[in-house]
Amino acid sequence: MSDKKDELEKAPAREKPTFVEPPPGHTGTGFFATSMDKAIGMARKNSLWPLPFATSCCGIEFMSTMSSHYDLSRFGMERLSFSPRQSDLLMVMGTIAKKMAPVLREVYTQMAEPKWVLSMGACASSGGIFDSYSVLQGIDRVIPVDVYIPGCPPRPEQVIDGILKIQELAQNESLRRRYSKEYEDLLTKYKID
Amino acid sequence: MPAFTIKAERDQLTTDRLLERFGADAVTHERLYDTMCYVVPKEKIHDVLAFLRDELDFNFLTSMCGMHFPGLELELGTVYFLHSMRNGHRIRVKTFVSLKEATLPTATDLWPTANWMERETYDFFGIHFSGHPNMKRILNMDDFPAFPMRKDYPLEDPTREDKNDTFFGR
Amino acid sequence: MSETTARPDLWKEDHVEGGGLNELTTLNLGPTHPATHGIFQNVLTMDGEIILDTEQTIGYIHRAFEKIAERRPFNQITTLTDRMNYCSSPINNMGWHMAVEKLLGIDLPKRVEYMRVIVMELSRITDHIVCNTIISQDAGATTPFLYYYQWRERIYEIFEEICGARLTTNMGRIGGFERNFSDLAWERTRAIIKELPAALDEFDQLLVRNRIFMDRTINCGPFPADRALQYGFTGPNLRACGVDYDVRVADPYSSYEDFDFKIPVGKSGDVYDRFTVRQEEMRQSISIIRQALEKLDKIADKTTYHADVPDWVLPPKQEVYNDMEALIYHFKIVMGEVEVPVGEVYHCVEGGNGELGFYIVSDGGRNPFRVHFRRPCFIYYQAFPEIIKGGMLSDAILTMSSMNVIAGELDA
Numbered sequence: 001m002s003d004k005k006d007e008l009e010k011a012p013a014r015e016k017p018t019f020v021e022p023p024p025g026h027t028g029t030g031f032f033a034t035s036m037d038k039a040i041g042m043a044r045k046n047s048l049w050p051l052p053f054a055t056s057c058c059g060i061e062f063m064s065t066m067s068s069h070y071d072l073s074r075f076g077m078e079r080l081s082f083s084p085r086q087s088d089l090l091m092v093m094g095t096i097a098k099k100m101a102p103v104l105r106e107v108y109t110q111m112a113e114p115k116w117v118l119s120m121g122a123c124a125s126s127g128g129i130f131d132s133y134s135v136l137q138g139i140d141r142v143i144p145v146d147v148y149i150p151g152c153p154p155r156p157e158q159v160i161d162g163i164l165k166i167q168e169l170a171q172n173e174s175l176r177r178r179y180s181k182e183y184e185d186l187l188t189k190y191k192i193d
Numbered sequence: 194m195p196a197f198t199i200k201a202e203r204d205q206l207t208t209d210r211l212l213e214r215f216g217a218d219a220v221t222h223e224r225l226y227d228t229m230c231y232v233v234p235k236e237k238i239h240d241v242l243a244f245l246r247d248e249l250d251f252n253f254l255t256s257m258c259g260m261h262f263p264g265l266e267l268e269l270g271t272v273y274f275l276h277s278m279r280n281g282h283r284i285r286v287k288t289f290v291s292l293k294e295a296t297l298p299t300a301t302d303l304w305p306t307a308n309w310m311e312r313e314t315y316d317f318f319g320i321h322f323s324g325h326p327n328m329k330r331i332l333n334m335d336d337f338p339a340f341p342m343r344k345d346y347p348l349e350d351p352t353r354e355d356k357n358d359t360f361f362g363r
Numbered sequence: 364m365s366e367t368t369a370r371p372d373l374w375k376e377d378h379v380e381g382g383g384l385n386e387l388t389t390l391n392l393g394p395t396h397p398a399t400h401g402i403f404q405n406v407l408t409m410d411g412e413i414i415l416d417t418e419q420t421i422g423y424i425h426r427a428f429e430k431i432a433e434r435r436p437f438n439q440i441t442t443l444t445d446r447m448n449y450c451s452s453p454i455n456n457m458g459w460h461m462a463v464e465k466l467l468g469i470d471l472p473k474r475v476e477y478m479r480v481i482v483m484e485l486s487r488i489t490d491h492i493v494c495n496t497i498i499s500q501d502a503g504a505t506t507p508f509l510y511y512y513q514w515r516e517r518i519y520e521i522f523e524e525i526c527g528a529r530l531t532t533n534m535g536r537i538g539g540f541e542r543n544f545s546d547l548a549w550e551r552t553r554a555i556i557k558e559l560p561a562a563l564d565e566f567d568q569l570l571v572r573n574r575i576f577m578d579r580t581i582n583c584g585p586f587p588a589d590r591a592l593q594y595g596f597t598g599p600n601l602r603a604c605g606v607d608y609d610v611r612v613a614d615p616y617s618s619y620e621d622f623d624f625k626i627p628v629g630k631s632g633d634v635y636d637r638f639t640v641r642q643e644e645m646r647q648s649i650s651i652i653r654q655a656l657e658k659l660d661k662i663a664d665k666t667t668y669h670a671d672v673p674d675w676v677l678p679p680k681q682e683v684y685n686d687m688e689a690l691i692y693h694f695k696i697v698m699g700e701v702e703v704p705v706g707e708v709y710h711c712v713e714g715g716n717g718e719l720g721f722y723i724v725s726d727g728g729r730n731p732f733r734v735h736f737r738r739p740c741f742i743y744y745q746a747f748p749e750i751i752k753g754g755m756l757s758d759a760i761l762t763m764s765s766m767n768v769i770a771g772e773l774d775a
Binding site for chain 3: 256272285305306308313317330331342
Binding site for chain 1: 393397423424425430446449450515516519529531770
């Protein structure tokens with residue numbers, strides 16, 4: 001018992017908790033003024049709720065990324081949702097066969113805007129090593145993708161890199177982007193209404 | 194250390210019993226590496242499997258798959274991998290059918306595990322198993338137009354447009 | 364109390380057979396579902412909470428392994444075998460190499476076989492950690508999942524040191540390994556077998572005699588042994604039902620007959636038995652690794668890492684640049700000009716889920732003519748409707764995760 005107490009006494013003073021970097025703005029007593037898109041971008045960036053659409057080996061690497069060694073929750077992704085209605089980020093991890101493609105599309109259309117898609121692994125990005133009749137050669141044949149992470153499977157550090165890029169996209173996205181003509185054209189190209 | 198061991202006595206016993214029961218013109222036998230392989234015509238296959246299970250104690254159907262040898266008279270074949278756990282003895286039983294009459298009796302009444310194995314063989318090769326409780330495709334989509342494991346079906350996706358065949362030598 | 368709207372006189376009518384509101388519901392446990400660890404679909408017909416029937420659909424991740432394997436030379440098929448049971452890829456790799464070595468008639472030195480045993484047992488431990496932590500997570504205890512993934516990271520570090528990759532390892536070559544294990548790999552292996560038993564004891568303490576866990580998992584999804592054999596069960600699922608069949612003992616390969624280990628066997632095949640069988644198997648794996656390290660210490664030769672088959676093992680690059688013979692061998696191996704005997708073999712190993720078999724038909728060419736993988740998950744998942752019939756939905760979920768159905772192995 002006594003050596004535990006010694007350890008506690010020798011432990012370094014707790015550091016002050018760190019906060020997310022605030023966007024540039026004006027502060028005063030009791031107020032902080034910044035532009036809306038920066039504030040909303042900051043909020044969206046740090047509280048993305050992912051939908052892990054894990055099909056195969058990349059799913060196991062994602063489970064490793066999610067657990068304590070690499071820890072996704074420090075990026076605000078503590079809550080994984082398996083319901084598309086409650087998630088922002090569709091992480092497609094693993095091979096998508098042609099049998100599964102309609103299911104993937106259905107899940108994508110059920111998500112509410114704004115939504116981002118992360119394609120993890122070689123199979124999801126381009127069909128991977130499976131150049132065969134039954135594998136969809138890349139999910140960007142059925143849904144629009146924002147970030148691709150190559151690798152077979154990608155290391156957890158690469159996954160985190162991809163997530164940081166998604167966070168960058170989420171932070172810097174213009175608020176009207178989902179209503180813009182460019183985005184509508186993109187959805188029409190994929191025949192999603 | 195030798196790569197494999199041969200159970201000569203049990204192999205001999207199995208071969209003798211099979212020849213005795215079904216005759217030498219129905220059963221051809223050959224030892225390939227460490228396992229005896231028997232080739233049986235398709236009319237006798239169910240009886241042979243039932244005999245092996247009941248009389249020779251092959252209680253475990255390890256696996257079953259199909260094969261396609263283009264150019265032979267009987268092109269499509271199935272292999273049954275049998276295992277007698279009590280005796281630690283494995284054999285393979287093969288039967289061949291032609292492309293036009295690709296039907297075989299089901300083995301699900303002998304071993305329930307043959308259910309999905311036969312569906313997979315049907316899905317890949319088109320061999321129909323009569324008497325099967327649920328004879329439809331298992332791994333490909335139900336309306337898939339061909340039998341993909343046959344040698345004449347190409348491996349790659351026929352609709353892909355990004356790979357140039359001249360560079361990949363296909 | 365007098366204002367309650369309950370009508371007990373009506374309840375009796377609702378539950379009478381064939382009368383009242385006796386409806387069956389159809390529930391789609393669809394391909395994307397958090398509780399099904401993998402992509403497969405079950406359409407359940409239920410009477411309230413009791414499951415009456417299940418219709419299964421698989422194939423959502425069918426990647427045509429057997430067809431691709433007909434177009435790849437033998438060494439390149441190793442990367443395909445990785446991705447079948449991806450929780451324990453080295454076992455698949457080693458099994459494939461052993462099947463090809465049987466075809467080619469290659470004998471391995473003892474040192475290489477003991478190294479293979481170490482790698483296979485380490486990956487068996489990772490597979491069982493995944494399965495057991497997922498069982499506990501589905502039963503409600505999420506702690507083991509986060510704690511024991513740490514140990515998987517430690518084993519990944521060993522794999523990285525041996526072959527460079529964590530998960531889909533492509534480890535070894537036909538005839539042995541591609542390089543000797545470094546000192547760091549040996550050091551890490553010794554460290555892990557020293558520290559892992561204490562962690563497994565902690566895992567046991569959390570769950571095995573835990574009243575809540577026992578109530579949840581005992582008698583949940585039992586399966587009789589004779590039906591299991593008829594359904595082709597092998598591996599921990601079969602051993603939990605009471606049959607002590609283990610390929611490592613029944614048909615020893617890679618010098619397993621030199622090792623002394625026990626086969627844990629359950630009684631009724633329910634979730635509790637499967638969990639405890641896997642726990643005990645992890646301990647037996649640690650014991651096997653310890654024995655292998657002792658045996659390797661006794662072997663004087665510390666540099667052999669492959670069999671002496673120049674036809675199949677790539678010579679070191681320094682020799683290729685300097686020696687004519689090595690250059691020719693290198694060319695022949697890479698271009699696939701080496702003669703392969705015509706014939707067929709079947710070789711099976713004890714994978715994480717059971718008997719993993721490889722059937723190769725060779726016609727003498729660079730690629731095999733036909734390859735068939737005997738995948739244990741595919742075979743035993745057929746029995747799932749029979750196991751859960753008459754049980755409740757939550758028990759079905761737990762049974763499914765305890766059977767360790769890995770989608771890559773299911774569909775292949």
